[in-house]
Amino acid sequence: MAETNIVVIGGGYGGLYTTKHLAKKLKKRHDVKITLIDKNPYMTMMTSLHEVAANRVEAKSLKYDLQRLFSRRKNVDVVTDNITKIDQSAKKVIGDNGTYPYDYVILAIGSQPNDFNTPGVKENGFVLGNLDDAEKLRDHIDLMVHLGSQERDPEKRAQYLNFVVVGTGFTGTEMAGELNSWRGDLAKKYNLQKDDIKITMMEMAPTVMNMLDRADADKAEKYLLKQGVDIKVNTGVVGVHENYIDLKDGSTYPTRTLIWTAGVKAVATAKNFGFETGRGGRILVNEYSQIPTDPHVYVIGDVALYDADGSGRGEPQVVQGAESAGKCALRNILSQINGGEPVKFKGTYSGFMVSLGPSWGVASLVNTFHLSGFFAILMKDVVDMIYFMEIYSGYYLFHYVMDEWFRIKRPTLWRGNLNRYGNVLWAVPLRIYLGLMWLVDCWYKVQGSGSWFTNKLQLQFPWLVQAATSGASQKAAATTAASGKAATTAAPALFSLNYDYGHSPMAVFDKMPSWVQAVTKVLIPNKEAALVAQKTMTCLEIVLGIMLVLGLCTWFAGGMSAIFVAIFCLSGMNYWVNVWMVFAAIAVMNGSGRAFGLDMWFVPWLQKKLTKLRYGVLKPIYHVDKNGIKN
Numbered sequence: 181m182a183e184t185n186i187v188v189i190g191g192g193y194g195g196l197y198t199t200k201h202l203a204k205k206l207k208k209r210h211d212v213k214i215t216l217i218d219k220n221p222y223m224t225m226m227t228s229l230h231e232v233a234a235n236r237v238e239a240k241s242l243k244y245d246l247q248r249l250f251s252r253r254k255n256v257d258v259v260t261d262n263i264t265k266i267d268q269s270a271k272k273v274i275g276d277n278g279t280y281p282y283d284y285v286i287l288a289i290g291s292q293p294n295d296f297n298t299p300g301v302k303e304n305g306f307v308l309g310n311l312d313d314a315e316k317l318r319d320h321i322d323l324m325v326h327l328g329s330q331e332r333d334p335e336k337r338a339q340y341l342n343f344v345v346v347g348t349g350f351t352g353t354e355m356a357g358e359l360n361s362w363r364g365d366l367a368k369k370y371n372l373q374k375d376d377i378k379i380t381m382m383e384m385a386p387t388v389m390n391m392l393d394r395a396d397a398d399k400a401e402k403y404l405l406k407q408g409v410d411i412k413v414n415t416g417v418v419g420v421h422e423n424y425i426d427l428k429d430g431s432t433y434p435t436r437t438l439i440w441t442a443g444v445k446a447v448a449t450a451k452n453f454g455f456e457t458g459r460g461g462r463i464l465v466n467e468y469s470q471i472p473t474d475p476h477v478y479v480i481g482d483v484a485l486y487d488a489d490g491s492g493r494g495e496p497q498v499v500q501g502a503e504s505a506g507k508c509a510l511r512n513i514l515s516q517i518n519g520g521e522p523v524k525f526k527g528t529y530s531g532f533m534v535s536l537g538p539s540w541g542v543a544s545l546v547n548t549f550h551l552s553g554f555f556a557i558l559m560k561d562v563v564d565m566i567y568f569m570e571i572y573s574g575y576y577l578f579h580y581v582m583d584e585w586f587r588i589k590r591p592t593l594w595r596g597n598l599n600r601y602g603n604v605l606w607a608v609p610l611r612i613y614l615g616l617m618w619l620v621d622c623w624y625k626v627q628g629s630g631s632w633f634t635n636k637l638q639l640q641f642p643w644l645v646q647a648a649t650s651g652a653s654q655k656a657a658a659t660t661a662a663s664g665k666a667a668t669t670a671a672p673a674l675f676s677l678n679y680d681y682g683h684s685p686m687a688v689f690d691k692m693p694s695w696v697q698a699v700t701k702v703l704i705p706n707k708e709a710a711l712v713a714q715k716t717m718t719c720l721e722i723v724l725g726i727m728l729v730l731g732l733c734t735w736f737a738g739g740m741s742a743i744f745v746a747i748f749c750l751s752g753m754n755y756w757v758n759v760w761m762v763f764a765a766i767a768v769m770n771g772s773g774r775a776f777g778l779d780m781w782f783v784p785w786l787q788k789k790l791t792k793l794r795y796g797v798l799k800p801i802y803h804v805d806k807n808g809i810k811n
Contacts, residue, residue, distance in 0.1 A: 184212045187282040189263045191218035194481035194502030195288035200571045203253045219262045232314035234358035239311050241583040251795045260801040284513050291482035294445035300420030305438045329370035339423045342435040345381045347442035348388040357536030380410040396542045446483045458485045467524040469508040480505035500529050533560040538592040557593040604771025611768040615728030618721045625718045632714045639710045685757045688749040696750045731777015741765035
């Protein structure tokens with residue numbers, strides 16, 4: 181049977197989404213092979229470059245390795261190569277390091293910043309086109325503030341400490357907001373006042389953030405102004421020099437840092453493929469996301485131009501547009517393979533979200549719901565999480581949450597309360613004390629007449645304990661009457677979260693809730709099962725205590741401690757004065773692997789072993805040799 185080859189060029193949002201869904205749809209078709217080719221061995225989360233540029237997250241947080249993403253998909257080959265040509269007559273994709281046959285090809289090579297040939301931008305300005313750009317800008321900003329803090333000349337000091345963002349679209353707005361959130365830390369680092377560092381946004385149009393509804397844009401503008409960001413409208417930059425910029429009105433503005441975000445265009449290599457292009461160098465496609473002259477060549481994402489309304493502008497160059505085009509391409513390829521009807525492109529845009537720093541933003545959902553502040557940022561994070569679900573990557577979904585909420589250098593939407601970089605050393609005494617509580621509690625259970633390892637029943641559940649006979653009860657009553665002494669009434673239990681001397685502590689539950697009793701009765705129906713359960717519980721408590729004292733698998737031990745205490749409370753076997761153990765157990769879970777203990781060595785070792793076991797060996801370059809063996 182002849183093999184059908186599908187080649188996807190570009191591992192960005194659109195290319196990755198399309199490859200993932202093609203692989204899933206065609207997983208039972210052993211005659212179909214998919215090859216994903218990208219010049220990098222990883223996908224970059226381009227929408228978060230401003231977070232790296234403003235030193236909120238590390239660059240590695242935005243790199244999603246293609247090996248991890250496709251190691252479980254046997255019908256996908258990942259190749260690292262720079263594609264230079266599509267030979268339509270020979271049906272081959274040609275790269276710097278190999279040639280790849282295709283029956284269907286999807287071109288998803290993305291976009292790059294567009295400086296509109298403004299003099300000096302390439303030489304003296306900064307853009308956000310890739311991770312290298314973001315890291316270069318981050319290091320430059322830090323250096324400028326450092327030099328500015330040492331400069332005594334007011335004019336030169338202004339050049340160092342003035343930061344200009346040109347353009348108020350998604351990238352420019354988010355860059356300005358993120359830089360503003362970094363400003364306080366920079367000022368503190370170099371002993372400056374926050375106002376010494378000046379951020380200015382410049383926009384040629386009379387209004388800013390024109391990609392948003394006017395009400396949302398006005399709200400965002402008001403927030404930035406309140407934060408001390410200067411916004412200049414009707415201001416065009418016509419020249420960029422080393423220490424100042426030329427403005428359209430003939431004036432100049434002192435700065436050594438101009439960040440150009442005023443537009444994007446198709447990547448420069450798009451013209452090399454020989455297809456017809458339109459505005460911004462984007463490749464023209466028809467309503468099926470194909471080039472008009474060849475139904476086997478698809479173009480999606482920022483590099484594609486589908487001019488449905490004849491305006492020449494095409495679809496918005498956003499992630500949702502790339503996904504919509506990817507859906508169109510994969511459905512049509514499946515139709516061509518399986519013999520079905522083609523479908524037309526339909527752009528789906530559920531809303532737009534813009535962050536103005538790590539803890540504030542604006543969002544518009546389905547043109548109906550308008551959010552700002554905490555809820556807008558939360559929704560932005562949720563949308564990013566949904567993308568990871570769409571590409572079936574639980575691994576990177578987990579790490580996205582960790583990088584955005586826990587491994588943060590500055591407070592995010594949770595105000596820093598989840599920050600993993602906080603000082604967790606002080607949790608060590610609490611962890612050891614909690615562990616000792618388990619061990620001390622088990623001491624009487626392992627020795628003496630009250631040992632839980634004997635055949636004496638210690639779990640006093642109602643259906644296990646034989647009720648006292650009525651005759652015995654009557655005899656006890658007669659004896660009491662004969663003695664002429666009044667029966668002593670036990671003192672009532674006292675509710676307290678702290679042991680109060682002279683009073684009996686109050687149980688969380690006097691008796692099991694009915695639903696707990698029903699479940700427990702199924703699990704422990706008789707004395708034999710109860711004896712096994714009490715011995716097993718004692719062993720587990722000892723193990724938890726040892727793990728907490730040694731700091732081994734702290735996250736697991738803390739979580740299990742909280743669960744055990746909750747179970748004991750529901751079983752009528754625990755008191756309010758011990759409820760603190762639940763909160764202590766949750767507290768010691770934070771810092772697992774970083775606080776003093778065996779986890780400092782065990783957790784990194786375990787992560788390394790599990791990564792290699794599941795994903796194999798990660799490499800800087802992936803390719804397939806002539807025998808079809810992945811390397």
